[in-house]
Amino acid sequence: MATRGFTGRPPAAAIRERLPPGQYLTEDFPVLQLGPTPRVATEGWRFTLRQGSRPLASWSWDEFAQLPRTRWSGDIHCVTKWSKFDTAWEGVTFDDILAAAGLAAPTGFLLAESHDDYTTNVPVADLTGGKAMVATLYDGKPIPPDHGGPARLLVPHLYFWKSAKWVKGLRFTEKDEAGFWELRGYHMYGDPWREQRFSGD
Ligand SMILES: Nc1nc2c(c(=O)[nH]1)N[C@H]1C(S)=C(S)[C@@H](COP(=O)(O)O)O[C@H]1N2
Numbered sequence: 157m158a159t160r161g162f163t164g165r166p167p168a169a170a171i172r173e174r175l176p177p178g179q180y181l182t183e184d185f186p187v188l189q190l191g192p193t194p195r196v197a198t199e200g201w202r203f204t205l206r207q208g209s210r211p212l213a214s215w216s217w218d219e220f221a222q223l224p225r226t227r228w229s230g231d232i233h234c235v236t237k238w239s240k241f242d243t244a245w246e247g248v249t250f251d252d253i254l255a256a257a258g259l260a261a262p263t264g265f266l267l268a269e270s271h272d273d274y275t276t277n278v279p280v281a282d283l284t285g286g287k288a289m290v291a292t293l294y295d296g297k298p299i300p301p302d303h304g305g306p307a308r309l310l311v312p313h314l315y316f317w318k319s320a321k322w323v324k325g326l327r328f329t330e331k332d333e334a335g336f337w338e339l340r341g342y343h344m345y346g347d348p349w350r351e352q353r354f355s356g357d
């Protein structure tokens with residue numbers, strides 16, 4: 157019997173099928189971010205929907221905890237080429253956030269805004285229909301600060317840079333406005349299955 161090579165076990169067909177082009181499977185959970193982990197307390201925390209500078213709705217931590225909760229399990233894909241399978245999250249879907257605000261999305265695009273001044277743009281259509289949530293639990297426990305706790309956006313069908321950690325709000329924009337990485341050459345949309353890593357891909 158052949159010894160397995162140094163590059164490790166080749167992925168089974170089932171694994172390959174779940175890996176978008178150019179991705180490899182990792183078992184651990186890498187931490188990727190611009191700077192140090194901000195310490196964001198739940199005390200004083202607010203989550204705010206805005207249109208331009210105008211607040212549309214806002215929740216304290218305790219108010220946010222009263223919103224309907226949804227669990228999602230599945231695969232995440234980072235533009236740096238790691239993918240992680242079967243991650244488990246719980247939070248409030250974007251649909252339930254809008255419903256709680258009594259709002260229809262006022263524009264077709266938004267920017268997620270975070271406590272480390274990170275931003276990232278997502279079309280509203282990619283957040284509705286149960287496709288995205290503001291997550292507060294990972295693996296049934298509060299999300300560790302390094303992974304974006306107390307609350308992060310989760311948009312798992314797009315590259316993971318769209319899943320803003322330490323999210324403090326969503327700002328609706330008239331046009332599709334580039335966020336932090338999108339201004340620096342990353343793709344405006346970021347579909348891992350079409351390998352949209354950089355603008356022009
Ligand atoms: N606020 C904030 N969110 C962020 C980032 C960041 O620097 N700041 N990095 C993004 C990138 S590039 C990736 S790949 C994922 C990494 O999430 P993780 O550290 O939980 O794996 O967070 C995304 N969300």
Ligand SMILES: [Mo]
Pocket residue numbers: 188234235236316317
């Ligand atoms: Mo990333």
